[in-house]
Amino acid sequence: MLMALECLPCFLRQALYAARLSTPAADLRQKIVREVARLLPDLDMTSTPPENSMLVYETIARLSGCPDPFLDLKKTSNQRALDLLPRLKEILAAAADPLWAAIRLAMAGNVIDYGAHHDFDLNQALGDCLAREPAINHYGLLQKDLRTARTVLYLGDNCGELVFDGLVLERLKQEVTLAVKERPIINDALREDALTCGLDRLAKVMDNGTACPGTPVPLCSPEFQQAFAAADLIISKGQGNFETLSETRAPLYFLLMVKCQVVADHIAALTGMPARAVTTGDLVLLRTPHWR
Numbered sequence: 001m002l003m004a005l006e007c008l009p010c011f012l013r014q015a016l017y018a019a020r021l022s023t024p025a026a027d028l029r030q031k032i033v034r035e036v037a038r039l040l041p042d043l044d045m046t047s048t049p050p051e052n053s054m055l056v057y058e059t060i061a062r063l064s065g066c067p068d069p070f071l072d073l074k075k076t077s078n079q080r081a082l083d084l085l086p087r088l089k090e091i092l093a094a095a096a097d098p099l100w101a102a103i104r105l106a107m108a109g110n111v112i113d114y115g116a117h118h119d120f121d122l123n124q125a126l127g128d129c130l131a132r133e134p135a136i137n138h139y140g141l142l143q144k145d146l147r148t149a150r151t152v153l154y155l156g157d158n159c160g161e162l163v164f165d166g167l168v169l170e171r172l173k174q175e176v177t178l179a180v181k182e183r184p185i186i187n188d189a190l191r192e193d194a195l196t197c198g199l200d201r202l203a204k205v206m207d208n209g210t211a212c213p214g215t216p217v218p219l220c221s222p223e224f225q226q227a228f229a230a231a232d233l234i235i236s237k238g239q240g241n242f243e244t245l246s247e248t249r250a251p252l253y254f255l256l257m258v259k260c261q262v263v264a265d266h267i268a269a270l271t272g273m274p275a276r277a278v279t280t281g282d283l284v285l286l287r288t289p290h291w292r
Contacts, residue, residue: 001243003045003052004262010049011056012037014186018057021073022064032063050214050240057185057211068184077160077187078196081109084126085163091130092167100139102167103255104130107283109164110157110238110257135258135282136271142253142285145233149174149251153231154203155215156180156189157238162197165237169202176203177227183211188240214244239263245288246270252288257281 015036019029036056043052061067088105095101108126146152152174156162162180169176178199180189194205209221215236217228228234234252236245242254246266258264264278270289278284 001048001246001263001266003043003047003049006260006262007049007052008040008043010260011040011043011053014053015056015060018060018069018186019064021069022060022066028064032060035059035063048214048216048244050212050244051216051219054185054210054212070184070187074159074187074189074193077158078163078193081160081163082197088164088167099143099168099171101130102164102171103139103285104283106161106164106168106237107134107255107257107285109161110255111161132283134285135278136267136273136284136286138253138285138287141287145251145253145287146172146174149232151230151232152176153227153234154178155208155234155236155238155241156194157241158187159189159193160187161237162189162193162199166197166199166202168235169199174232177231178203178205179208179215179224179227180205181211181213182207182209182221185211185213188213212240212244214240214242216244217248242267247290248288249290249292250288251291254284254286254288256284258284 012033015033019032023029036059039055039059092098092101152172154165154169154176156165156178169178178194180191180194184190191205191207194200199205206224206227208215208224210219212219217225232251234250236242236252236254239256239259242256243263245252258278258280261280264280264282265275267284268275268278
């Protein structure tokens with residue numbers, strides 16, 4: 001998915017939020033936002049939003065001297081999600097289809113995103129997601145494809161929601177690899193977050209070699225590229241991963257909560273749905289039309 005004009009003010013909003021987390025100094029916060037504003041005309045509109053965001057967050061880190069401004073929020077998100085785990089397991093124990101229930105909970109967990117959303121109610125999101133159907137639901141196709149898949153690559157997204165992803169991972173019968181980011185970017189999960197959330201007991205954990213809030217395969221490490229090419233089935237979690245992979249030819253399923261109308265419109269166009277058939281807040285489980 002390529003950049004849209006709406007992405008530019010979004011980067012400014014993100015810069016202000018990250019600046020406030022990075023430093024208490026008002027003059028430095030102003031300098032950070034002004035510097036990011038100066039970057040905007042030079043961003044590559046033929047690239048994806050997550051790839052352009054790397055330059056934005058590199059600038060924030062360089063000026064503030066704080067390479068991981070979301071660190072405390074990430075730790076809090078992990079702990080809040082772990083605290084919810086007993087309740088989540090009760091929901092799954094009562095479910096007629098535990099894998100489908102786990103996927104719905106994982107979609108609810110995708111609300112934990114400090115790049116797209118700064119304020120959210122996790123408990124409310126859980127209730128909402130369990131009460132409504134996804135705008136796109138390819139679960140039947142996923143069940144069919146899982147029956148013939150021997151290996152699954154699961155592309156993780158943010159801290160906290162990793163706990164919800166674990167509910168899905170422990171119900172997959174295939175050989176599973178979980179990929180996270182190598183270096184800090186927003187509240188995206190790193191290897192240490194996967195270990196904190198106990199996902200190393202459910203899957204092989206690897207990083208993709210980037211500090212990008214998505215999965216730009218050509219920029220990823222050779223090890224990750226090999227795993228991506230070899231996987232029988234790939235579950236791509238979250239909006240940033242969707243933005244970088246929506247045009248990629250691969251055995252992909254996208255699992256996300258839609259967080260902006262630009263992405264919603266792209267999903268509708270990608271699937272041949274009418275304009276505005278998908279909207280902000282919708283849940284999506286989508287088998288890519290570019291399946292290989």
